[in-house]
Amino acid sequence: xxxxxxxxxxxxxxxxxxxxxxxxxxxxxxxxxxxxxxxxxxxxxxxxxxxxxxxxxxxxxxxxxxxxxxxxxxxxxxxxxxxxxxxxxxxxxxxxxxxxxxxxxxxxxxxxxxxxxxxxxxxxxxxxxxxxxxxxxxxxxxxxxxxxxxxxxxxxxxxxxxxxxxxxxxxxxxxxxxxxxxxxxxxxxxxxxxxxxxxxxxxxxxxxxxxxxxxxxxxxxxxxxxxxxxxxxxxxxxxxxxxxxxxxxxxxxxxxxxxxxxxxxxxxxxxxxxxxxxxxxxx
Amino acid sequence: xxxxxxxxxxxxxxxxxxxxxxxxxxxxxxxxxxxxxxxxxxxxxxxxxxxxxxxxxxxxxxxxxxxxxxxxxxxxxxxxxxxxxxxxxxxxxxxxxxxxxxxxxxxxxxxxxxxxxxxxxxxxxxxxxxxxxxxxxxxxxxxxxxxxxxxxxxxxxxxxxxxxxxxxxxxxxxxxxxxxxxxxxxxxxxxxxxxxxxxxxxxxxxxxxxxxxxxxxxxxxxxxxxxxxxxxxxxxxxxxxxxxxxxxxxxxxxxxxxxxxxxxxxxxxxxxxxxxxxxxxxxxxxxxxxxxxxxxxxxxxxxxxxxxxxxxxxxxxxxxxxxxxxxxxxxxxxxxxxxxxxxxxxxxxxxxxxxxxxxxxxxxxxxxxxxxxxx
Numbered sequence: 001x002x003x004x005x006x007x008x009x010x011x012x013x014x015x016x017x018x019x020x021x022x023x024x025x026x027x028x029x030x031x032x033x034x035x036x037x038x039x040x041x042x043x044x045x046x047x048x049x050x051x052x053x054x055x056x057x058x059x060x061x062x063x064x065x066x067x068x069x070x071x072x073x074x075x076x077x078x079x080x081x082x083x084x085x086x087x088x089x090x091x092x093x094x095x096x097x098x099x100x101x102x103x104x105x106x107x108x109x110x111x112x113x114x115x116x117x118x119x120x121x122x123x124x125x126x127x128x129x130x131x132x133x134x135x136x137x138x139x140x141x142x143x144x145x146x147x148x149x150x151x152x153x154x155x156x157x158x159x160x161x162x163x164x165x166x167x168x169x170x171x172x173x174x175x176x177x178x179x180x181x182x183x184x185x186x187x188x189x190x191x192x193x194x195x196x197x198x199x200x201x202x203x204x205x206x207x208x209x210x211x212x213x214x215x216x217x218x219x220x221x222x223x224x225x226x227x228x229x230x231x232x233x234x235x236x237x238x239x240x241x242x243x244x245x246x247x248x249x250x251x252x253x254x255x256x257x258x259x260x261x262x263x264x265x266x267x268x269x270x271x272x273x274x275x276x277x278x279x280x281x282x283x
Numbered sequence: 284x285x286x287x288x289x290x291x292x293x294x295x296x297x298x299x300x301x302x303x304x305x306x307x308x309x310x311x312x313x314x315x316x317x318x319x320x321x322x323x324x325x326x327x328x329x330x331x332x333x334x335x336x337x338x339x340x341x342x343x344x345x346x347x348x349x350x351x352x353x354x355x356x357x358x359x360x361x362x363x364x365x366x367x368x369x370x371x372x373x374x375x376x377x378x379x380x381x382x383x384x385x386x387x388x389x390x391x392x393x394x395x396x397x398x399x400x401x402x403x404x405x406x407x408x409x410x411x412x413x414x415x416x417x418x419x420x421x422x423x424x425x426x427x428x429x430x431x432x433x434x435x436x437x438x439x440x441x442x443x444x445x446x447x448x449x450x451x452x453x454x455x456x457x458x459x460x461x462x463x464x465x466x467x468x469x470x471x472x473x474x475x476x477x478x479x480x481x482x483x484x485x486x487x488x489x490x491x492x493x494x495x496x497x498x499x500x501x502x503x504x505x506x507x508x509x510x511x512x513x514x515x516x517x518x519x520x521x522x523x524x525x526x527x528x529x530x531x532x533x534x535x536x537x538x539x540x541x542x543x544x545x546x547x548x549x550x551x552x553x554x555x556x557x558x559x560x561x562x563x564x565x566x567x568x569x570x571x572x573x574x575x576x577x578x579x580x581x582x583x584x585x586x587x588x589x590x591x592x593x594x595x596x597x598x599x600x601x602x603x604x605x606x607x608x609x610x611x612x613x614x615x616x617x618x619x620x621x622x623x624x625x626x627x628x629x630x631x632x633x634x635x636x637x638x639x640x641x642x643x644x645x646x647x648x649x650x651x652x653x654x655x656x657x658x
Contacts, residue, residue, distance in 0.1 A: 142522075
């Protein structure tokens with residue numbers, strides 16, 4: 001499993017009533033990669049994500065996460081898989097009645113036997129890692145700005161040091177600088193912890209800058225999975241259409257002029273060059 | 284695989300005076316085993332060179348890296364020159380990461396004295412009273428504007444609200460009033476029978492129902508049914524920025540959301556009260572015929588004389604006031620919601636408690652007023 005696929009979907013089919021979302025869909029995610037899921041609105045990206053993170057059962061097919069068929073697990077096994085996955089929801093999904101510190105500490109309080117003092121310490125550490133000011137810890141989610149909310153949500157997703165990180169539109173609704181910050185943060189986390197990251201996005205900058213591979217959803221299945229360089233020259237009409245829109249070209253052009261990552265975060269490239277040659281935590 | 288079942292544990296041992304040998308799982312699942320030990324070891328103080336050996340560490344996560352970093356910092360504070368030994372490169376990077384982020388300690392929660400708490404409570408209460416009064420004034424102004432230009436009133440939502448708060452509440456109001464009539468008649472029956480004054484059950488049931496019980500029970504049911512719904516609806520709209528959207532579209536939320544509810548309830552509650560009067564008396568009548576042998580004919584015959592028109596109107600006349608209290612309290616508390624789902628729930632509860640409280644206070648004031656007026 002060390003270098004294999006951490007997620008494997010086989011023949012997944014989903015439909016809501018008469019509306020078919022997926023038909024015979026296959027997808028594989030390799031350990032340690034950042035895989036982006038793209039596709040037009042209604043192509044079933046979010047549904048696919050929900051099926052991987054055990055929120056929605058597909059009508060047919062199998063979903064394997066970390067080597068286990070997740071829809072055949074009992075409660076305890078499913079909890080174990082869930083604990084090894086971190087999820088950052090589109091609107092954060094932070095609990096409104098808890099402060100940011102309590103939100104991040106919640107998974108630790110639920111799943112470990114650590115003392116409150118140490119949990120608070122770890123929560124603040126995760127906050128600092130995601131680049132939030134310490135005074136954000138005592139705020140409630142409703143008092144945070146959009147970018148801070150995303151960072152706090154990411155901190156909570158990372159609370160248990162998951163092996164798999166799922167991000168639903170991490171940069172949607174953020175200004176370019178904040179979006180860039182989140183991009184680099186994800187990249188940094190991956191390189192540091194050897195995370196496998198699955199990210200749903202429409203953000204072409206994110207696709208160019210941090211995605212190792214991009215899976216294009218369309219026509220109720222995965223049309224293609226490849227690097228951006230290959231995909232933009234793809235012969236598949238829908239894929240070509242998706243990327244060769246004006247916005248796609250613009251993002252690529254911008255990238256050729258200057259990589260915003262290198263400008264804003266000096267060590268962005270260096271961290272990546274270091275890479276993760278070995279799993280940081282033997283299992 | 285992560286060994287949840289085999290209970291991962293971190294270990295720490297002091298092999299030499301200057302050497303800390305770490306081992307096992309230094310992760311969030313194993314760290315609890317060493318928290319205490321670590322504290323004890325560090326409190327002893329370690330002068331001279333300290334070596335932190337990680338050759339036996341099996342797993343380390345960012346939390347573990349942080350804890351090791353804290354250990355190094357503590358040793359340094361004690362005047363030692365701690366060194367890392369035998370750590371895998373990835374682990375060493377995580378320990379390094381533990382130092383990169385500087386975290387300020389949480390600001391201790393401000394402790395309030397009893398006097399300060401009382402003062403704050405009074406200020407908050409006063410502010411809420413003021414806000415409530417302003418809100419009432421705003422609604423009244425909007426109502427006056429609406430009444431002077433009746434065409435501007437939104438008829439459809441008013442009718443919808445009448446149906447929702449009035450017609451839909453008929454079964455529950457009717458059932459409860461009927462049962463209340465039975466209870467009142469049952470309680471009075473014994474006493475009246477003792478004096479052979481059976482027929483006065485009509486006065487007892489008729490007056491108590493018409494003057495007090497019907498308006499009150501109806502108002503309480505409606506406060507629980509509709510007042511809470513108003514607070515929850517407006518509260519949810521407030522938190523999802525729908526109210527703000529309404530304002531930017533040039534629609535006054537009070538006219539759109541509050542006025543239809545207010546008018547609808549003022550129409551519906553008196554009607555519901557009349558319905559409750561009828562069902563309550565029917566319940567009393569049933570009890571009177573079974574327990575006291577007062578026939579339905581005798582009962583109805585006496586009812587006209589026992590319950591004067593003014594008594595009846597006193598009861599029904601309270602209903603619009605109760606309706607105003609319920610609608611205003613529900614909407615006002617809804618508008619005070621801010622933040623998330625939590626706050627909506629709190630405001631909804633508050634709206635029900637406050638409107639029932641205020642309804643009963645108003646009822647008591649009415650009793651004083653009517654006794655002065657000899658009604």
